[in-house]
Amino acid sequence: MILLTRKAEFSSAHYYWNDAWSNEENERVFGKCANRNGHGHNYTLEVTVEGEVDPVSGFVVDLKELKDILEREVVSVYDHRHLNLEVPEFAAGPFGKIPTTENIAIAIWERLQGKIPNARLHRVRVYEMPDLFADYYGER
Numbered sequence: 001m002i003l004l005t006r007k008a009e010f011s012s013a014h015y016y017w018n019d020a021w022s023n024e025e026n027e028r029v030f031g032k033c034a035n036r037n038g039h040g041h042n043y044t045l046e047v048t049v050e051g052e053v054d055p056v057s058g059f060v061v062d063l064k065e066l067k068d069i070l071e072r073e074v075v076s077v078y079d080h081r082h083l084n085l086e087v088p089e090f091a092a093g094p095f096g097k098i099p100t101t102e103n104i105a106i107a108i109w110e111r112l113q114g115k116i117p118n119a120r121l122h123r124v125r126v127y128e129m130p131d132l133f134a135d136y137y138g139e140r
C-alpha cells in the first residue's frame, strides 16, 4: 500500500454563527469570526489517497483524473464563494454546519468519498492558514 497526496487551493469567505444561540453568545464564543459580513481565507487542501501501485502504469491513481475530481467536486464549488451563503453544507438552516476548518475537512471528505477510482481516500487535510490545519480520516 502506498499513499499519494495532491494539493489544491481555493479562496472562500465565511463567518462563524450558531443560529441556536443569542447574538451575545455568538460574539462571546466566536469573537470577530462572528461578524456576519464574513472574512476570507486562502485555503490549501491536501487529499491523500491509498492504494496499490499499478505495475503497468506505475501510478496508484491517474493524477490528471484526481486533479479533475478535486476541481469538480471541491474547488469549483468553494472557490470565490461565501461558504455560509453559497455552499449547501454550510448554508444557514437546520442542516448547515458552521464552516470551521474541521467541518470543511469533513465536508470535503464526504464530497470525495467513492469518487476516486482505484484508490481509497486516506486523509483530507485543510489549511485555513499556514499555522492552522485540520485532518480528517473518515469515521474510524
Ligand SMILES: [Zn+2]
Residues within 6 Å of the ligand: 014, 033, 039, 040, 041
Ligand atoms: Zn475565518
